[in-house]
Amino acid sequence: MKVALLSPIAWRTPPLHYGPWESIVSLLAEGLIKQGVEVSLFATGDSLSNAKLEWVCPHAYEEDQSLDPKVWECLHIAHLFEQAHKFDIIHNNYDFLPLSYSRLVKTPVVTTIHGFSSARIIPVYREYNQHTHYVSISYADRHPDLNYLANVYHGLDLSHFTFQPDIGDYLLYLGRIHPDKGTAEAIEIARQSGMKLLIAGIIQDQRYFDSCVAPCLEKEKIVYLGPVGPAARDRLLGGALALLHPISFAEPFGLSVVEAQACGTPVIAFNRGSMSEVIQDGISGFLADDVAGAVSQLDRVININRLDCRQWVENAFSQERMVEEYIKVYQQILG
């Protein structure tokens, strides 16, 4: 089976720091190859993969202001579709734009919808609803107007997340600094519980950081670490008492939530979007409604068995499970 995997070019595949879509595409590419699938990975030129790398955009447009995203994304997408005949299946992980090329080629296209950035993008998915195949990344993220062939939860390479049996002594916020992700709420939870909070992630909203995060930083109490690479991420996640994930939007998946649990660290999340699908409430973490709810759950977090967290991820969110499920999706499409 010859698969063309289309990754975003916002970041390298796999990303150096941030880049959840690129991260999943990388795991899928490597996992498919292990299963004997012939994979061509369409990603930035500096991407690293055992797949055949196909590229036109030399590096991530988020890292180079001279690259116009719209220019490079259309060149990137066309580069794949112009070679469509070489593949049995095209697996689009690049949002909606590739859909508009899909009727111009004979190769079937399956699209993993990694999230809807806005309700304004639904018209494209609706237009191609009968023609292509959609995969959701959680049931919470499904749009009622669309037909889905499958739901495939993201998987992790569990070897990158070390199980830590000991209970940590700090709270962790790991994610983009953005109101959606609730950085300010995490600070408030830490303050009210009197615990130390470490904050890691890229600043996506500088104004939010300047007004709602920076003024709250306190030496050795509320600490911003900046973006962290894979090794530091593993250490930080494993060493925490709990990951705080007080999101204010319906998050379609929440990769860091699963990563924390893989390290044995329970998660206290606001119960929005997919959180009830990726956290076993009371077993691998707690779902809360607000800051007060999260603070009260912190008292119970030491009762969580860290091994339960790990095992939940091993069962439900492994790379192998994700790869198997995508192979089934491809087989189903190819009949």
Next chain:
Amino acid sequence: MKVALLSPIAWRTPPLHYGPWESIVSLLAEGLIKQGVEVSLFATGDSLSNAKLEWVCPHAYEEDQSLDPKVWECLHIAHLFEQAHKFDIIHNNYDFLPLSYSRLVKTPVVTTIHGFSSARIIPVYREYNQHTHYVSISYADRHPDLNYLANVYHGLDLSHFTFQPDIGDYLLYLGRIHPDKGTAEAIEIARQSGMKLLIAGIIQDQRYFDSCVAPCLEKEKIVYLGPVGPAARDRLLGGALALLHPISFAEPFGLSVVEAQACGTPVIAFNRGSMSEVIQDGISGFLADDVAGAVSQLDRVININRLDCRQWVENAFSQERMVEEYIKVYQQILG
């Protein structure tokens, strides 16, 4: 000959007020039909044309914040390319994105490059340089890396521009309010020459308007009229002593410059971009280097024969001439 004409959907075709690309596509569509060409016009749903109107986007995205431009432009472009086999030729007037679909269909694509919004968009034009055909709208706007099949100057429907033999008593600025277009420089020229200035056009840069235009307005001296429709445009252009066009960028064509001359009104322009191609220096207007140069030319502007301005446009910038030249372009491509 069956031609698919792809218009932008930023504005209606033809536009109600502003929308130079849509305006030219409309003139071309109507002119081609008169010459017996079968035209399908791909434009917004509320567009008006004798061509067969094809649309997915109900109205201009610039007039409706609920329409995501990226969403509707890809649906719009795909709607054409998915029907490519029905046409002998596709004439793209929609910037670079359609190029990335062009290798996926057999129908030849010709692209009129209405201007390069940024050097960062050149990579797409370069990529499709061998595959598609480019038409420039002035020699000044040609990019050295690209091959051009032809240069076709824009044309006007001369019946919409009334020749006014009498010399007017005010200066006119007609165009987007934006630093590129030199609204502030026009005000300075009017002030230094002690003449009345009328300013008409959409505010594209609100901050520029607030800081550099609004504070300079003076009752009955420097007057901002807002955007104007076709009838007011004709009256304003014809009634002026001169049109001021003190641009600070290499403008690829300058529709209002030609429209003014069609009404018999000479133009004083900064000598950038295509200005030396659309103005006959000393005959239908003057090319100046700066504000002082423009002010000194104002003394000589009464010597311009207004009929010469009109005749220059009749010869070089009529709708009929543009339509003929595009038919030649299509014939050349179809062999």
